[in-house]
Amino acid sequence: MDTMKLAALLLPEITDTPAQIEAQYPSRNLGNKQYVTRFAPSPTGFIHIGGLFAALVCERFAHRSGGIFYLRIEDTDKKREVEGGIAEIVNALAQFGILFDEGATQDGQEVGAYGRYKQSERVNIYQTYAKQLIEKGLAYPCFCTEEQLNDIRQKQEALKLTPGYYGEWAAHRTLALAEIEQFLNDGKPFVLRLKAPENTDKKFEYNDSIRGKVEIVENTQDIVLLKSDGVPTYHFAHAIDDHLMRTTHVIRGDEWLSSLPIHLQLFAFLGFTPPQYAHISPIMKMDGSSKRKLSKRKDPEAAVQYYHEQGYPKQAVIEYLLTLANSNYEDWRRDNKQTAHTDFPFSLQKMSVSGALFDLAKLTDISKNLIAEMDADTVYQNTLQWAEQYDQKLYDVLVKHEAYTKQILAIGRGVQKPRKDISKWADVAHYLSYFYDELFDGQYEFPTHLEKQSMQKMLEQYSVMYDELDDNTGWFDKVKALSESIGFVDMKTYKKDPTAYPGHVGDVSTVIRVAVTGRQNTPDLHTIMQTLRQQKVLERLQLAVSALK
Numbered sequence: 001m002d003t004m005k006l007a008a009l010l011l012p013e014i015t016d017t018p019a020q021i022e023a024q025y026p027s028r029n030l031g032n033k034q035y036v037t038r039f040a041p042s043p044t045g046f047i048h049i050g051g052l053f054a055a056l057v058c059e060r061f062a063h064r065s066g067g068i069f070y071l072r073i074e075d076t077d078k079k080r081e082v083e084g085g086i087a088e089i090v091n092a093l094a095q096f097g098i099l100f101d102e103g104a105t106q107d108g109q110e111v112g113a114y115g116r117y118k119q120s121e122r123v124n125i126y127q128t129y130a131k132q133l134i135e136k137g138l139a140y141p142c143f144c145t146e147e148q149l150n151d152i153r154q155k156q157e158a159l160k161l162t163p164g165y166y167g168e169w170a171a172h173r174t175l176a177l178a179e180i181e182q183f184l185n186d187g188k189p190f191v192l193r194l195k196a197p198e199n200t201d202k203k204f205e206y207n208d209s210i211r212g213k214v215e216i217v218e219n220t221q222d223i224v225l226l227k228s229d230g231v232p233t234y235h236f237a238h239a240i241d242d243h244l245m246r247t248t249h250v251i252r253g254d255e256w257l258s259s260l261p262i263h264l265q266l267f268a269f270l271g272f273t274p275p276q277y278a279h280i281s282p283i284m285k286m287d288g289s290s291k292r293k294l295s296k297r298k299d300p301e302a303a304v305q306y307y308h309e310q311g312y313p314k315q316a317v318i319e320y321l322l323t324l325a326n327s328n329y330e331d332w333r334r335d336n337k338q339t340a341h342t343d344f345p346f347s348l349q350k351m352s353v354s355g356a357l358f359d360l361a362k363l364t365d366i367s368k369n370l371i372a373e374m375d376a377d378t379v380y381q382n383t384l385q386w387a388e389q390y391d392q393k394l395y396d397v398l399v400k401h402e403a404y405t406k407q408i409l410a411i412g413r414g415v416q417k418p419r420k421d422i423s424k425w426a427d428v429a430h431y432l433s434y435f436y437d438e439l440f441d442g443q444y445e446f447p448t449h450l451e452k453q454s455m456q457k458m459l460e461q462y463s464v465m466y467d468e469l470d471d472n473t474g475w476f477d478k479v480k481a482l483s484e485s486i487g488f489v490d491m492k493t494y495k496k497d498p499t500a501y502p503g504h505v506g507d508v509s510t511v512i513r514v515a516v517t518g519r520q521n522t523p524d525l526h527t528i529m530q531t532l533r534q535q536k537v538l539e540r541l542q543l544a545v546s547a548l549k
Contacts, residue, residue: 001177007134009184010141010192014124014131021125025114025244028068035067035248039093039100040238043075043085047092047304048296049358050253050283053321057280058251059098060325060346067248071103072241073118076231092304096314114245119237126232129240129270130192130225138269139225141190142172143183164221167198173222192226196265206260209249209278209348219261235262243272251348254279278348281355283324294358301360311386311425315341316367322346323366324356368420376409379422386425394429397438407531408435412523419523434517435532444547445520447510450503455511456548458486462512463541468534472526476509483508515544 028036037058041051062069071090075081082088087106093099102112110117133139144152148171156163173195175183183190202218225236232240242250257279267274284291285299296302307317322329322341332344371379380398387395398405409432412419421431433439446455465478483489483505494504513525516537522528529537 001137003135003137006140006177006180007131009181010134010190011127011131014127016124016128018129018132021128021244025246028246030067033065035062035065036070036246037062037067037249037251038070038072038103038242038245038247040072040074040241041089042077043073043081043089045082045085045088046296047089049294049302049304049307052093052096052098052304052317053283053324054251054253054280055093055098056096056318056321057325057346057348057351058249060322060342060344061249061251061348063342064346068101070112070114070245071100071117072245073104074234074237075118075120076234076237078120095308096304096318119232119241122237122241123231125244126237126240127226127230130232130236133194133225133269134192136269138195139192140173140175140195141180141183142170142193142222142224143175143188143190144171165193165223166196166221170222189228191224191228193222194225194266194269196220196222206264206277208257209251209276210281210351211254211257211279211353214257214260216261216264219265221262223262235259235266239263239266239270239272242275243267243270247275249278250275251278251280254281278351281352283358284355285358291355291357293355301358309390309426311383311390311427312363312367313370313382313424316363316370319370320363320366323362324352324358326350327352364423368423371422371424372413372418372420374413376406376413379409379428380406383425383428387428390426391429393438394432397432397436401436404435404531405432408432411527411531421523434519434522435528441518442543442547444514444518444544446514446548447507447520450507450511452548454486454502456545458482458508458511459515459541459545459548461485463538463545466529466534466537466541468530468537475526475529479509479512480505512541516540 030036039051039055039058041047059069073086086104086108090100090104090106100111102110102114103117104110116122130139142165144165149165152165152169152171153163156169170193173193196219198220200218200220204216204218205213206216208214223235224233226232238250241247260277260279263277264274282293285294294302300306307314318341319333322344326344326346328350329344333341336343374382380402384395384398387398412421422428429439433441446452462479462482465482467474467478470478480490486508487501488503488505488508489501491504491506494501509525510520513522514520516525516529516532517540532540
């Protein structure tokens with residue numbers, strides 16, 4: 001067959017040559033160990049925590065080497081595209097400190113010399129290389145209808161053969177040029193297929209950067225390169241893009257591992273040197289006694305938006321994901337408490353091949369530790385920024401009482417063992433609530449083993465004794481004096497014979513704590529009462545007495 005004529009028939013509008021396109025994409029001016037990676041989502045706007053994880057891995061691998069990390073938008077399937085989806089993706093990643101050196105931007109523009117970075121704007125490039133494959137006899141048109149393809153599949157299933165379009169089942173693989181011309185003249189739509197090797201079971205090993213050696217069987221499927229509208233499939237487009245954009249490492253989910261034979265074959269047919277592939281195992285979750293993939297349908301924590309809504313500090317999420325990426329990160333962090341995470345010697349070889357197990361409790365613990373080390377101003381500013389979007393009532397209180405709030409947030413901070421009451425910004429409203437009349441709910445966690453009448457009298461007597469001018473020692477001396485006056489003893493004496501006494505001094509301080517705050521567990525009570533001031537403390541004591549009545 002005259003393949004040059006066939007190429008001209010199928011793609012008559014393509015006049016550029018691959019050589020002309022190559023000239024527009026020169027080799028990058030990088031060293032041998034400076035790597036180029038990409039994040040290449042569809043513009044759906046939704047970012048899965050697994051997508052954030054993959055983006056972080058790509059970003060760290062590239063930037064640790066002094067290389068390039070770019071954003072490419074794979075938007076050839078317009079049915080999946082969401083308006084504003086690109087901006088949402090860029091913003092979501094930027095909020096976690098994941099920034100691109102090149103690629104599509106949130107305002108619809110681009111940065112970098114290797115664009116365009118949206119696949120829908122590169123169709124001419126894909127068709128140019130497709131035309132070259134036709135000329136080389138490595139691609140051909142297929143005019144099969146959906147009904148014909150279904151018929152082929154049903155016959156293969158009946159014979160228990162591998163389904164697909166290949167070998168003897170490739171109905172239009174050997175069409176004569178005259179037949180093709182007739183189909184075209186009749187206006188029949190076609191897809192362009194790769195002419196894969198026939199009847200081969202050739203196997204070879206590939207050294208995946210994460211999984212190590214994997215065995216590959218050569219592809220024999222005549223996959224679609226261009227769909228009937230001339231738009232490329234993912235397989236074809238990514239091979240051309242990664243070559244032209246000089247991607248050195250393609251780091252992606254392991255669901256693409258089965259496509260590796262196709263992709264390596266495409267690079268070979270196109271005459272390109274393939275990038276190094278690294279396949280990330282999915283983030284898993286325990287479901288009963290078994291593991292499953294974290295699902296955006298079943299698990300709210302699968303969506304990156306969840307962490308914004310809950311108010312997890314972005315650094316806490318990044319720190320946690322790095323513990324999933326490299327098991328030695330926790331040890332490194334323990335030895336490098338004040339060092340930026342970007343200094344960690346991240347390695348693809350230290351990534352799990354079985355799938356990291358997502359643990360929200362562990363993330364929460366990391367977040368608690370991180371927030372506990374922040375000063376009051378930092379906690380205030382982060383909470384204010386979060387509340388403006390997610391909790392208007394809290395936001396109004398914070399704005400109205402800025403200095404007072406910072407004074408509250410300073411309680412228990414800057415000490416050797418700071419309290420860890422806040423794990424995310426959504427916790428702050430509850431943490432602060434008893435300091436503000438606007439937020440205090442009047443609910444009390446009084447001890448259940450003490451009689452209401454006893455607690456009522458206790459608080460009435462304490463109201464007379466309390467003086468905000470007392471220092472911590474003087475304050476507690478009064479609590480002890482009150483305890484002794486009503487028969488409550490010190491803890492040591494109480495433990496010797498609990499049945500001999502109505503309670504101990506700890507019970508008395510707990511009742512006062514609950515009366516003032518509503519809770520049994522709070523930061524230092526003396527400091528809280530100093531912050532609330534005398535009049536407010538007395539009001540709270542009176543409210544609690546009324547509640548006990």
